[in-house]
Amino acid sequence: DQQVKQNSPSLSVQEGRISILNCDYTNSMFDYFLWYKKYPAEGPTFLISISSIKDKNEDGRFTVFLNKSAKHLSLHIVPSQPGDSAVYFCAVEAGGGNKLTFGTGTQLKVEL
Amino acid sequence: KAGVTQTPRYLIKTRGQQVTLSCSPISGHRSVSWYQQTPGQGLQFLFEYFSETQRNKGNFPGRFSGRQFSNSRSEMNVSTLELGDSALYLCASSFRTGGGNEQFFGPGTRLTVL
Numbered sequence: 289d290q291q292v293k294q295n296s297p298s299l300s301v302q303e304g305r306i307s308i309l310n311c312d313y314t315n316s317m318f319d320y321f322l323w324y325k326k327y328p329a330e331g332p333t334f335l336i337s338i339s340s341i342k343d344k345n346e347d348g349r350f351t352v353f354l355n356k357s358a359k360h361l362s363l364h365i366v367p368s369q370p371g372d373s374a375v376y377f378c379a380v381e382a383g384g385g386n387k388l389t390f391g392t393g394t395q396l397k398v399e400l
Numbered sequence: 401k402a403g404v405t406q407t408p409r410y411l412i413k414t415r416g417q418q419v420t421l422s423c424s425p426i427s428g429h430r431s432v433s434w435y436q437q438t439p440g441q442g443l444q445f446l447f448e449y450f451s452e453t454q455r456n457k458g459n460f461p462g463r464f465s466g467r468q469f470s471n472s473r474s475e476m477n478v479s480t481l482e483l484g485d486s487a488l489y490l491c492a493s494s495f496r497t498g499g500g501n502e503q504f505f506g507p508g509t510r511l512t513v514l
Contacts, residue, residue: 320500331505390443
């Protein structure tokens with residue numbers, strides 16, 4: 289039973305436009321929601337996180353939105369750059385430790 | 401500041417053997433977590449160690465075990481290897497545990513079981 293789902297395996301966006309990556313979860317008890325990106329042959333890199341008591345968190349070009357009633361999380365990247373091309377994973381944390389449950393990932397391709 | 405290092409980077413074993421993977425966290429980090437990544441199951445949490453104590457455990461059989469030393473370095477061991485254990489094993493370190501904090505991942509150890 290997949291607790292965290294990323295329904296779009298891939299996304300293609302033009303440079304300078306907005307990239308929107310989506311994630312759905314099933315358990316309302318999750319405390320924190322995170323986004324990581326991964327380049328080939330490297331480990332995931334942390335991007336941004338949000339706690340369950342907030343609905344928005346911004347860090348530079350990256351903004352995460354949390355809709356608790358819909359159990360939906362999204363990551364907005366504005367403006368998108370070619371270097372953003374990577375696999376993006378959403379992850380949830382149930383509190384009490386660093387145990388993360390990851391989604392299946394979305395391959396983002398930013399084209400010139 | 402040096403990142404998370406994992407050794408070895410690549411490993412080939414045969415079914416039934418056992419393997420030990422090593423992870424050196426970023427200096428000062430006390431939490432080390434291990435993940436398994438496979439094409440079919442994605443990234444799955446194995447366990448977390450914090451100050452030498454196992455703090456969390458994922459849904460893996462007892463063949464998967466780990467430990468953490470007083471210098472925060474961690475090892476994971478897989479006994480009686482099966483073909484399905486072929487995967488990329490990632491470790492991640494962080495200064496504290498919980499709270500949505502950033503975990504720093506190493507490059508992983510690619511294990512192939514023949």
